[in-house]
Amino acid sequence: MVHHSEFLSTLVDEGRLQVDRSAAETVTFHDPCYLARVNGIVDAPRDVLAATGAQLDELPRHGCRTACCGGGGGRMWLDDGPEDRVGRDRIKEITTAGAETVVVSCPFCRTMIGDGLATEGHSANVVDLAEVLFESLEETG
Numbered sequence: 820m821v822h823h824s825e826f827l828s829t830l831v832d833e834g835r836l837q838v839d840r841s842a843a844e845t846v847t848f849h850d851p852c853y854l855a856r857v858n859g860i861v862d863a864p865r866d867v868l869a870a871t872g873a874q875l876d877e878l879p880r881h882g883c884r885t886a887c888c889g890g891g892g893g894r895m896w897l898d899d900g901p902e903d904r905v906g907r908d909r910i911k912e913i914t915t916a917g918a919e920t921v922v923v924s925c926p927f928c929r930t931m932i933g934d935g936l937a938t939e940g941h942s943a944n945v946v947d948l949a950e951v952l953f954e955s956l957e958e959t960g
Contacts, residue, residue, distance in 0.1 A: 822858075822863070825860065827949060828863040831870045832866075838870050838955050841872065843872030843874060844920060845874040845920070846874070847876050847913060847918035848864060848878075849878065849921055849923050849932060850881055851925035855882055856883055864924050864948050870952075871952060871954075879912055880912065886909040888928045889906030890928055907935065909932070909935070910932065910936060913943065914941050920944045921936075921943050922946055922947070923945060923947055924948040929947060932945050
């Protein structure tokens with residue numbers, strides 16, 4: 820099994836996807852716990868972002884030292900109040916960084932970070948890595 824960030828990175832590296840780097844923006848990337856800490860996959864998502872021309876503004880805890888969003892291990896199904904959520908510290912890191920676009924590569928992270936930011940009244944856009952890549956693809960005829 821291959822994570823989609825690795826697959827997308829391979830497609831870009833092999834030239835099978837043509838990327839237009841002109842629409843670059845500054846983004847923050849949240850490393851999913853299992854992807855980064857358990858599997859050690861931290862370069863592939865960053866390689867994809869770099870290929871799009873995105874400027875990466877790293878969070879204090881990133882890569883293999885990432886902070887949990889609160890979605891792992893089934894925690895997202897618990898009815899914790901905002902003050903008890905595992906990911907509240909991660910949300911604070913994101914809001915303190917002033918992130919306008921948070922890129923994720925896990926559907927649980929997308930939900931938890933999106934909900935956490937909304938609870939804090941923060942309007943950052945939360946998108947998947949594949950969406951960032953899709954938006955940067957060159958049109959071919």
